[in-house]
Amino acid sequence: MTLTPPAALARKGFFKAPLALFRRGASAPRPRVVRRLPVERDWPVAAIVAVQVGILVVAIGTWEIAADTGWIDAFFWSRPSAIGETLLTFFESGRAVSDTLFTFRSTILGFALGTTLGAAFGLSFWWSRNYARIVQPYIICFESLPKLALAPLIILVFGIGLASKVALASALTFVVSTLTAYAGVKAVDQDGERLFYSLGATRWQVFTKLVVPSCVPWIISILRVNIGLALTGAVVGEFIASEQGLGRAILYAGQTYEIALVWVAVMVLSVLSITMYVAVSWLESRLRRGVGQ
Amino acid sequence: MTLTPPAALARKGFFKAPLALFRRGASAPRPRVVRRLPVERDWPVAAIVAVQVGILVVAIGTWEIAADTGWIDAFFWSRPSAIGETLLTFFESGRAVSDTLFTFRSTILGFALGTTLGAAFGLSFWWSRNYARIVQPYIICFESLPKLALAPLIILVFGIGLASKVALASALTFVVSTLTAYAGVKAVDQDGERLFYSLGATRWQVFTKLVVPSCVPWIISILRVNIGLALTGAVVGEFIASEQGLGRAILYAGQTYEIALVWVAVMVLSVLSITMYVAVSWLESRLRRGVGQ
Amino acid sequence: GTPLVVAEPVHSLGYLPLYVAIHKGFFAAEDLEVRVMTIDSGSGHTNAVLSGQAFAFIGGPEHNAFAKAKGGELRAVVNVVDRGNVYLVAAKDIVVKDGDYAAALKGKAIATGFFGGTPNSITRYLADKWKLKIGTDVTLVETANAAVLATVKTGKAAFGVTTEPFLTQGVAQGIWGEPIYNIPKELGPYAYSTLNVRASSIEKEPKQVEGFVRAVAKGLRFTYEHPDEAVEVARKEFPTMPAGDLKATLDRSFKDEIWSHDGTISAASWSTGKSVVMDAGILKQDVPYEAIIDMRFVPGRAAAK
Amino acid sequence: MEDVSVTFQTADGPFHALAPVTLNIPRGRFVSLIGPSGCGKSTIFNVVAGLQSPTRGRVLIDGIDATGSIGQVGYMLQKDLLLPWRTVLDNVILGMEVRGVPVAEARDHARPYLQRYGLGGFENRHPGALSGGMRQRAALLRTLLFDSDVILLDEPFGALDAQTKAQMQEWLLKIWTDFGKTVVFVTHDVEEAVYLSDDIHVMATRPGRVIAHIPVDLPRPRPRSVVTTPGFVALKQRCLALLGHPADEESEAA
Amino acid sequence: MEDVSVTFQTADGPFHALAPVTLNIPRGRFVSLIGPSGCGKSTIFNVVAGLQSPTRGRVLIDGIDATGSIGQVGYMLQKDLLLPWRTVLDNVILGMEVRGVPVAEARDHARPYLQRYGLGGFENRHPGALSGGMRQRAALLRTLLFDSDVILLDEPFGALDAQTKAQMQEWLLKIWTDFGKTVVFVTHDVEEAVYLSDDIHVMATRPGRVIAHIPVDLPRPRPRSVVTTPGFVALKQRCLALLGHPADEESEAA
Numbered sequence A, B: 001m002t003l004t005p006p007a008a009l010a011r012k013g014f015f016k017a018p019l020a021l022f023r024r025g026a027s028a029p030r031p032r033v034v035r036r037l038p039v040e041r042d043w044p045v046a047a048i049v050a051v052q053v054g055i056l057v058v059a060i061g062t063w064e065i066a067a068d069t070g071w072i073d074a075f076f077w078s079r080p081s082a083i084g085e086t087l088l089t090f091f092e093s094g095r096a097v098s099d100t101l102f103t104f105r106s107t108i109l110g111f112a113l114g115t116t117l118g119a120a121f122g123l124s125f126w127w128s129r130n131y132a133r134i135v136q137p138y139i140i141c142f143e144s145l146p147k148l149a150l151a152p153l154i155i156l157v158f159g160i161g162l163a164s165k166v167a168l169a170s171a172l173t174f175v176v177s178t179l180t181a182y183a184g185v186k187a188v189d190q191d192g193e194r195l196f197y198s199l200g201a202t203r204w205q206v207f208t209k210l211v212v213p214s215c216v217p218w219i220i221s222i223l224r225v226n227i228g229l230a231l232t233g234a235v236v237g238e239f240i241a242s243e244q245g246l247g248r249a250i251l252y253a254g255q256t257y258e259i260a261l262v263w264v265a266v267m268v269l270s271v272l273s274i275t276m277y278v279a280v281s282w283l284e285s286r287l288r289r290g291v292g293q
Numbered sequence C: 001g002t003p004l005v006v007a008e009p010v011h012s013l014g015y016l017p018l019y020v021a022i023h024k025g026f027f028a029a030e031d032l033e034v035r036v037m038t039i040d041s042g043s044g045h046t047n048a049v050l051s052g053q054a055f056a057f058i059g060g061p062e063h064n065a066f067a068k069a070k071g072g073e074l075r076a077v078v079n080v081v082d083r084g085n086v087y088l089v090a091a092k093d094i095v096v097k098d099g100d101y102a103a104a105l106k107g108k109a110i111a112t113g114f115f116g117g118t119p120n121s122i123t124r125y126l127a128d129k130w131k132l133k134i135g136t137d138v139t140l141v142e143t144a145n146a147a148v149l150a151t152v153k154t155g156k157a158a159f160g161v162t163t164e165p166f167l168t169q170g171v172a173q174g175i176w177g178e179p180i181y182n183i184p185k186e187l188g189p190y191a192y193s194t195l196n197v198r199a200s201s202i203e204k205e206p207k208q209v210e211g212f213v214r215a216v217a218k219g220l221r222f223t224y225e226h227p228d229e230a231v232e233v234a235r236k237e238f239p240t241m242p243a244g245d246l247k248a249t250l251d252r253s254f255k256d257e258i259w260s261h262d263g264t265i266s267a268a269s270w271s272t273g274k275s276v277v278m279d280a281g282i283l284k285q286d287v288p289y290e291a292i293i294d295m296r297f298v299p300g301r302a303a304a305k
Numbered sequence D, E: 001m002e003d004v005s006v007t008f009q010t011a012d013g014p015f016h017a018l019a020p021v022t023l024n025i026p027r028g029r030f031v032s033l034i035g036p037s038g039c040g041k042s043t044i045f046n047v048v049a050g051l052q053s054p055t056r057g058r059v060l061i062d063g064i065d066a067t068g069s070i071g072q073v074g075y076m077l078q079k080d081l082l083l084p085w086r087t088v089l090d091n092v093i094l095g096m097e098v099r100g101v102p103v104a105e106a107r108d109h110a111r112p113y114l115q116r117y118g119l120g121g122f123e124n125r126h127p128g129a130l131s132g133g134m135r136q137r138a139a140l141l142r143t144l145l146f147d148s149d150v151i152l153l154d155e156p157f158g159a160l161d162a163q164t165k166a167q168m169q170e171w172l173l174k175i176w177t178d179f180g181k182t183v184v185f186v187t188h189d190v191e192e193a194v195y196l197s198d199d200i201h202v203m204a205t206r207p208g209r210v211i212a213h214i215p216v217d218l219p220r221p222r223p224r225s226v227v228t229t230p231g232f233v234a235l236k237q238r239c240l241a242l243l244g245h246p247a248d249e250e251s252e253a254a
């Protein structure tokens, strides 16, 4: 087939058929349905909160009633009223505060340590591609390994005190921070580096003035994930060996059938984690504003 | 001060001072150092692998020698030779294969289940902003909660068989998948939606033809993370209750102080996790190519 | 029929007669298939039985008492370990003069298991017996059983209350010497590890329970009669345990006669166990023997009646 | 053929993005909208396409009220918005697919157009493999094959380099001649507007409004060299003057 | 003042991105490079800035061999590359900071320039708050305050809309007049090249090479209206012809 300019083809009537098809498409076989743009109106905050509270109330109510009627075995599951009483006792006995503080302390220390060291390690990969390539498989190995499997060894090394909990919390946060910071390093704008080098910058200048600041948003983005991981590490550390802490409370409660206490400890843990989550979110938004992003 | 066009100012000699400063800057006070662009040559793959193996060999050698000389307490740390023997026994006794397969099975099931359900849940948020806002705090709560704290309850619900391990593995992967898919949903190009609506599309069409495909890369990106989480879940599930599996081997070894066996189980676990990691990475690159990205 | 699951809190040489009964086909002879599952989360093994997922668990009958307090009905049907299978050890340099344990322990720290576990309760029981007030006179370092070794080794505690195989390992490593207080010997019969089933199992499936108990009793007898073959079974169950540790542990167990000979739980046995947990404050109210122990299937008894 | 009459104020606070604006666009014409950034050109398009509801006023298409209804006109946004996971062919048939035409039929229908309009051989490639010009062509074909009588183009060539842009202009004119649709075109490039259009509407900002209607009476087809003819230059100068463009005076910085 | 002589082939396989190219750029001139995409304009800049080592050939600045040495010339890449975490002021002093000037001193030095070149009041804002034109101005100031005698500008106004572009051109000319530096300018817009330059070098592709040197002898200062004078139009046409631009003939699609 020889190439004919399409305009010429059209003039020759060659396009009649497809054009006709166009017309047809517009009319009979698929009538055009007139639709309006789907628009969802945002509910006011009060309505949202009301629904959320409502869901909670209904869930708790159902649980209590189900426990009353025996549909749920309160022996295994406990019941809201019993949990409420236990919660009171837990706070009155003064354990609540000391346990929470203990868990909070290991969490925060592990969080800070793991995030800082991990981020620094991840940033160090910028300095040499070969170094990064050599170290990478070891990191992947450590990442994909369930760190909790190392728990028995951690006690050996770090003892049964605060250090072991902090170590577990750090171990969990370290790798994630490393990988994220490394992803940040890989995403550093090549043209930015070129700009710096065109100005005659040294590698150290490029690192401090370009690489570190551009990785800050990446490191910030990991804070929220790390808070959960650090908490897990601290709690598991307490499972293994501890004199106090919420993890120990859960372990103890499990051993003596105090299911209500398990729930209470889990609840306090949730409140703790949400508090930290909110704090980190706030920090995050502050930091992000700080770098003008 | 009245505004004078700068060009006029320059002509009036107003700029003499700063221009003089420019000149000075170029000469005396900060002599311009002539630098070359720092360039790193990539090593050949063989060299990289050689260094990696070298590091391993040196580390193992040092360990063995340190254990011999008593610098490291072999009782707490075991030693490479003892670990080697235990590895052999572990494989000869036939436990190795069945344990690995058992752990592998719960991991894969939990991985598939958690990722699929989580992604579907995350995608569902596209349908209604209000629904997303209502559900969000619950998800955050569940995310930041150490799922392991729920271990005592998990047996009650899912029993002591495969289901409890799969449930833990799914629980760990579910939230991450949900949040990632939701992040994908939020990143869906608004203009893409406008394009679809300008064509008169229904919401279902926008969902299947735009939202789901554009979230696929997000969901793929989570696979690698999830494999580690699913493995953690399965292992912890075996910590809680199990007849076999690598987690049980670690638990047993920790309970009876067979440090060499801890190392062996951790090693087998690493190999398993790296194998899955590589498989998922391969799958990821295939999928990415599939969507042309 | 379907396999019977026996939940164990830890895979331990202490349960050797149970493994012997499995390996020697005593359950098979009763037409039962028994599988052992490790369940290590607090009351997990008890819950597994209560919720019907496991047929029996091996552990102290005090768990039946705890469950009873919350409305769960469990019965100990056969005894396995009839001695308080824990030992008080001391760091190498410590000597106890004239059996005056109170003086030796005063002002020191004792490493023991978690609160709620039996080693912990026995420690509290002993402290009480020796009139030592916990917190003021002695400090308890409560930790995972395996970590007692590390705690004593690192000098964080001068004494330890520990179980096998840690005792043997600690001796071999020179972390501590031979036990300074042999609890199995000193406390005498102690319902330490019994096999416990749901009360409803006894009512609904008495034949099954009977066969199960008979097989366990056979395992107990076989263990004492053929120690060499029992050791062989142990080796199969614990393939990675260093042979020396395994032998030393079993030697001590045979020497201290920790296992019940016929499976009977005596009244004295339970009263020791009960006073330990009540002293520790874990069991809040007295539970009579009959409420949690049912010996009707133990062969010797049945014959006697 | 078409009578778009729009009068509205957007609802974002008391901000009047568009003062009442009335535009009348006859069937089959090539009409350009030019104006400074933020004068509401894209807003007009959104209203016509039904993606934004006007605070007041109506949109009439073929004399029928089409205010707020979607799927009535072809709208090509400034970005090409090709879906990266679809092949070029499947991108082009998107409009038909959404309307419910079976995929196989839509593909058969679209294939000859790809062939004829310079995308032959790329049907089964993904958009990532296309150059900027080819991407714009695919996006334009998608808009055309949606088969509406009116096509709105929002700065389709803004991101192209000068040479590609010239090629695309020729191509657009050819398509327009072939299909005979009504085209409304937004651009920042005055030369482009004059070269392509039958009519130019000049807009001003704060509030957005149409300040002039300039018919372009240059004969078609127009050779490239038309840009240097006095008639063309005069039209261009007039548009630039209306836009308040610095024409001769030394402009002040900032 | 400056004598750049470049002869090289890039090392990417047997691909000759640049055939031996020799350019001689006299001190203080405003020189433009134009040419089709991929002809090696950016590559030349990279070589001159020391970011890419030539396979063969040398770069001479002020007669001294500067091949492969960085920090000798001011180089403004096509993207503005303002660091989003720095204020506008701190972005502008980057070059001085890298050279070791104390930050406080550099800031004091830079502040009056920001004031004078239309960024007054934005010193402590972050680049995100600037319009495209202001960002380009900040990037250009950064390059100027780096205080090198030679400035390379790679399509600095490519991404701006037509009106802003015209403003920026005036501004660049003023800066150039004030500072008296040597400027090498890359653009795709022929009109821009002719309007701004003293000399135009036209390049061709495969392999990249200079095919013509066109001196622009229009008197300065040039009013905007110069674009319609016959002299200007003739130069523009000549450049377009050299670029193989479709001038009059109907260009074929695809």
Ligand SMILES: Nc1ncnc2c1ncn2[C@@H]1O[C@H](COP(=O)(O)OP(=O)(O)OP(=O)(O)O)[C@@H](O)[C@H]1O
Pocket: D012, D017, D035, D036, D037, D038, D039, D040, D041, D042, D043, D044, D208
């Ligand atoms: N959703 C919105 N909320 C608030 N203001 C808006 C919104 N959409 C548009 N505007 C404002 O309306 C005005 C007109 O916007 P529009 O996008 O129509 O301008 P435009 O002429 O297309 O500009 P450009 O040439 O830059 O594309 C702008 O000032 C813009 O800031």
Ligand SMILES: Nc1ncnc2c1ncn2[C@@H]1O[C@H](COP(=O)(O)OP(=O)(O)OP(=O)(O)O)[C@@H](O)[C@H]1O
Pocket: E012, E017, E036, E037, E038, E039, E040, E041, E042, E043, E044, E208
């Ligand atoms: N690092 C590289 N590896 C391989 N090829 C390259 C590399 N850098 C540039 N090229 C090739 O060299 C040629 C010249 O590229 P260059 O960026 O200099 O072109 P240009 O004239 O600046 O184009 P444009 O106008 O699009 O910016 C191109 O064909 C490009 O593909």
Ligand SMILES: [Mg+2]
Pocket: D041, D042, D043, D154
């Ligand atoms: Mg617009």
Ligand SMILES: [Mg+2]
Pocket: E041, E042, E043, E154
């Ligand atoms: Mg370039």
